[in-house]
Amino acid sequence: MATLNYWYCECNDDSDCYSIIAKTKKEAVAQRTQRGEDRFEAPVKKTINYADAFDLFYWATSEGGGRGCGAT
Secondary structure, three states: OEEEEEEEEOEOOOOOOOOEEEOOHHHHHHHHHHHOHHHEOOOEEEEEEEOOHHHHHHHHHOOOOOHHHOOO
8 A cells, every 4th residue: 555645734714725735844834934824724744545546546536635534
């Protein structure tokens, strides 16, 4: 089973704001600083375990963050 790790900062405000998703914590922190720290939660590491490329595609394209939001 393969693993995909990424960093996530959830958007706190109700405006037209997208959450931050980045490859590294450093990149997530930089984007959060640039876009306004008060608008986003602190970076959290997320992990997706997947069997093959199609399984990863399913995770990425399913509504609500994949199958049952199983990203940890």
